[in-house]
Amino acid sequence: MLLVDDHQIFGELLGEALTATGMEVVGICGTLADALDAVAETRPDIVVLDHNLPAGSGAGGVAAVKRHAPGTRVLMLTAAEQRSVLQEAMDAGCDGFVTKRHSVADVIAAVEAVLRGETPISSDVAGGLIGRRTPSVGGDLTRREAAVLQLIGAGLSNHDIAAELRISVNTVRNHVQRVLTKLDAHSKLEAIAIAARHGLLRADR
Template identity: 65%
Template sequence: MTMSRTVAPRPAASVVIIDDHQVFAELLGEVLTARGMTLVGTFGTLGDGLVAVADTTPDLVVLDHRLPGATGASGVRALKERSPTSRVLMLTAADERAVLLEAMDAGCDGFVTKRQDIAEVLAAVTAVLRGDTPVSPDMVGALLGSRPAPLGGDLTARESEVLQLIGAGRSNQQTARELGISVHTVRNHVQHILDKLGAHSQLEAVAIASRLGLLRSDRDGDPAAASAARGPGSRPGR
């Protein structure tokens, strides 16, 4: 005898829209409802939206950045405090890099500008609901540009040469002779290296550089060997 198993339908995702542009909010609500989602309501102020979110704990909150008496970042924090499980998608006309970074720092789960067409907005809604963190295509460059360089990744070619010689045990005077620069210039390079590696001494800088794989041990990568190969008549600039 074959027994059939009844699978309960997945409940529709519940959505709250907080946007002071009433017409836009209502149109978006109609689109989301047509896609099978449950619209809890549309609200023109953060205060009204916070009350609804606290009462209903929706799956998703679509939040405008510019609201009367509130900014996007503070709105995201307030929403997360009242309903930590709710996902927040910021949908806004603001396209400044600072707005994106503030929103992400506050815990925003996705960021889409109103320049995108409805298909992009719906794709972002779907992505946020499944746990992804979508960023509007026109803002991806701003987000990538915010990533800090890896430690030691901003050393100049000359600073890297000086670092190799420090790691090889050369003194500032020896480094100056081998690179054909003044001791004063070497000291300046050393200070820049310490600052960029967050070190307080040359010894600590060498330890950090070794841990990061910034020191070369092969002779082909040794600036002293390269300098000797070039000879005294061919020295790099300062």
């Protein structure tokens, strides 16, 4: 795992907390340029990336990491809570989004979720994705698939969705795959981004 944050003390403290859980932190970088060099050298499983970095930030940073190491997952950790920041990060292929108002335990949980292949998103910014609906997109989703999409948008994992809907995790995976196919998305976060653009996410969660 590689941590990228221009606040050295924050990066070091987060690194210590993650190491204490048994995760391996291969480096802590303060700039995007240094991070890209480290990504090329170490090929980490995940990069925890701050949004505001000297000479490069936001969606551009996510896209750059993905270009250098397509198999590396990116979790954005940021103080920015604007809808535009989240939308751009998701469009760039970000695998998770968590704000710095959350506790270290929440950040660790988000890292673990991304490593499991899930797509955590902070509930405090998920509501900003609500918009007007474009009927032509998502119109072929079944009622259950639409329900699964809402829960994905709320940041729930497959296991949490299974518990919420009282169905098996395998059934959830099947529904998720059909949602991705119908929205022409390659990941959960891309599906959320598409759903947000076309007003498919409700404000009642």
